[in-house]
Amino acid sequence: MNPNDGEIRKMMIILSKATLENVYAAFVLANGxxxxxxEAEMFFTFFGLEAVHKKKLEHLHIATVGNPAMHMPTMLGGxxxxxxxxxxxxxxxxxxxxxxxxxxxxxxxxxxxxKLWACKLAMDMFHYKPEDLYEDxxxxxxxxxxxxQGTGVGTHMLFI
Amino acid sequence: xxxxxxxxxxxxxxxGYLTDFxxxxxxxxxxxxxxTNISMTPRHWEVIRYLQxxxxxxxxxxxxxxxxxxxxxxxEFYQLFPxxxxxTASKIAGIPKPASCI
Numbered sequence: 634m635n636p637n638d639g640e641i642r643k644m645m646i647i648l649s650k651a652t653l654e655n656v657y658a659a660f661v662l663a664n665g666x667x668x669x670x671x672e673a674e675m676f677f678t679f680f681g682l683e684a685v686h687k688k689k690l691e692h693l694h695i696a697t698v699g700n701p702a703m704h705m706p707t708m709l710g711g712x713x714x715x716x717x718x719x720x721x722x723x724x725x726x727x728x729x730x731x732x733x734x735x736x737x738x739x740x741x742x743x744x745x746x747x748k749l750w751a752c753k754l755a756m757d758m759f760h761y762k763p764e765d766l767y768e769d770x771x772x773x774x775x776x777x778x779x780x781x782q783g784t785g786v787g788t789h790m791l792f793i
Numbered sequence: 794x795x796x797x798x799x800x801x802x803x804x805x806x807x808x809g810y811l812t813d814f815x816x817x818x819x820x821x822x823x824x825x826x827x828x829t830n831i832s833m834t835p836r837h838w839e840v841i842r843y844l845q846x847x848x849x850x851x852x853x854x855x856x857x858x859x860x861x862x863x864x865x866x867x868x869e870f871y872q873l874f875p876x877x878x879x880x881t882a883s884k885i886a887g888i889p890k891p892a893s894c895i
Contacts, residue, residue, distance in 0.1 A: 661894060661895065664856065664895060665894055665895075667871075668856060668877060668878070668879055668880070668893075669877050669880075670875075670876035670877035731855055731857055731858065731895065732895060733857055733895070737857075741856060741857060741860060741867055744860070744866065744867035744868040744871070745856065745867055745868075745871055746871055
């Protein structure tokens with residue numbers, strides 16, 4: 634096989650944010666890779682760790698402030714309850730298109746063979762322990778370890 | 794496009810999916826599976842039959858729906874059809890390529 638044929642063999646997806654729209658984008662990309670026969674691994678760092686934090690993953694919100702696609706004045710987006718309202722509306726829409734919730738999506742990713750790694754530095758920074766995280770994580774890695782996971786021809790990295 | 798497989802002349806699209814489900818039979822499915830290096834077992838057939846039922850009922854297929862089917866869970870689905878399971882299984886089943894992102 635030609636090693637430079639340009640084929641994507643593995644996606645390494647780094648999630649650094651915990652707003653619902655970013656979390657879903659990362660999950661859909663990882664799952665979509667597996668659906669195409671492409672390997673996928675995810676690295677949860679900084680606020681992205683909340684997407685795999687047992688107590689937080691069910692309470693992620695979409696961003697109503699600083700998000701021009703919300704078509705909402707910034708001042709209005711900052712009002713109490715606005716994020717919850719927008720999140721509620723988005724979750725309803727997602728259920729309609731058969732989009733799973735965060736926990737179920739993690740289960741689907743694991744069953745599909747996606748590897749889920751937590752960033753060691755971020756774990757230390759937020760004082761999280763492995764037992765605080767989603768039960769089926771593959772482990773806690775340093776950045777260097779994660780890069781090593783991506784060794785091989787046809788690996789692509791994506792930062793979200 | 795046309796191609797001959799299992800001694801049958803089939804209409805297929807450029808990606809090799811059957812364009813006329815009425816041309817499908819088990820020999821065709823078996824031969825299509827062989828092209829993707831899958832040897833069919835009774836479990837494979839159960840999944841293929843399920844996909845065909847869903848297709849006839851005009852249900853849009855997705856990985857999530859497969860997981861909730863009660864026929865196969867997602868993990869086993871990937872074990873049966875390791876590379877791109879939904880696409881591969883749909884091709885063997887003689888139904889169109891699923892348009893789902895999830």
